[in-house]
Amino acid sequence: MIPTNYYIVLSAILFGLGVLAFIFKRNIISIFMSIELMLNAVNLAFVAFSQAMHKLDGQVFVLFVIVVAAAEAAVGLAIIILTARNRQSLNVERVDLLKL
Amino acid sequence: MTAPLIIFFVLATLAVGGALSLIFQKHPIHSALSLIVVMVALAGLYLLMGAEFVAAVQIIVYGGAIMVLFVFVIMLLNAGIEEHTNFSKLAGFPGLLLAFALTGFIAATIARSTDTVQAASQPGNMASTRDLSTMIFKDFVYPFELTSFLILVAVLGAIVLAQREAKP
Numbered sequence: 620m621i622p623t624n625y626y627i628v629l630s631a632i633l634f635g636l637g638v639l640a641f642i643f644k645r646n647i648i649s650i651f652m653s654i655e656l657m658l659n660a661v662n663l664a665f666v667a668f669s670q671a672m673h674k675l676d677g678q679v680f681v682l683f684v685i686v687v688a689a690a691e692a693a694v695g696l697a698i699i700i701l702t703a704r705n706r707q708s709l710n711v712e713r714v715d716l717l718k719l
Numbered sequence: 720m721t722a723p724l725i726i727f728f729v730l731a732t733l734a735v736g737g738a739l740s741l742i743f744q745k746h747p748i749h750s751a752l753s754l755i756v757v758m759v760a761l762a763g764l765y766l767l768m769g770a771e772f773v774a775a776v777q778i779i780v781y782g783g784a785i786m787v788l789f790v791f792v793i794m795l796l797n798a799g800i801e802e803h804t805n806f807s808k809l810a811g812f813p814g815l816l817l818a819f820a821l822t823g824f825i826a827a828t829i830a831r832s833t834d835t836v837q838a839a840s841q842p843g844n845m846a847s848t849r850d851l852s853t854m855i856f857k858d859f860v861y862p863f864e865l866t867s868f869l870i871l872v873a874v875l876g877a878i879v880l881a882q883r884e885a886k887p
Binding site for chain 2: 620621624625626627628629631632633634635636637638639640642643644646648649651652653655656659662663666667669670675676678679681682683685686687688689690691692693694696697698699700701703709
């Protein structure tokens with residue numbers, strides 16, 4: 620039996636790495652992938668708590684999170700394709716139309 | 720050190736290594752492949768926790784569908800090596816600081832709440848996929864049906880957004 624803390628600490632580490640990637644990546648697709656990494660970290664915490672509490676609610680929530688992530692990926696990637704087509708670049712620094 | 724603990728540490732190392740690789744790879748396709756490693760390692764951890772159905776869905780939907788979509792878009796847009804721009808110091812230093820502060824805050828919260836979680840973590844009867852399906856189709860049936868509308872709206876939105884402008 621592995622202590623639940625180990626899973627939660629791993630989840631926190633993965634979430635922190637996701638935040639780091641979100642901040643430091645310049646490519647818009649890489650930034651989108653770091654969001655997926657953070658969602659995965661949260662899913663790990665959900666399943667760990669579900670196992671610790673002996674309730675299945677956590678696992679049901681994980682399934683819903685995965686569905687929402689799939690929908691988000693579809694819409695987000697469509698927006699990325701649109702942005703790349705309009706600006707001829709995937710660099711977020713080049714998307715500066717609102718900048719003074 | 721028992722066998723499950725060794726498996727846990729191997730999978731955890733794989734997951735953290737994949738996440739680090741995602742940060743340090745310059746090419747988006749390498750980042751995507753690193754993310755697939757993370758997802759497969761997490762599926763292994765779900766199996767270790769006795770959540771077989773979630774592990775299967777993780778591999779099929781995340782590792783299969785979503786990452787294929789990512790790789791497809793990367794290849795469609797012909798994404799090359801990330802060009803290095805000198806981003807503002809304001810984003811660099813406080814960003815790193817905030818990320819560490821967030822991780823520290825989460826760690827502190829975990830450290831404070833260990834007792835309650837540890838107390839609840841007793842080996843007992845493992846939940847099965849049958850119980851999970853009963854729960855989804857009995858207690859969560861309305862949210863479950865709503866997700867189908869969500870997917871429908873997402874598909875419509877993606878098609879409307881990504882289609883080319885019709886020639887007049």
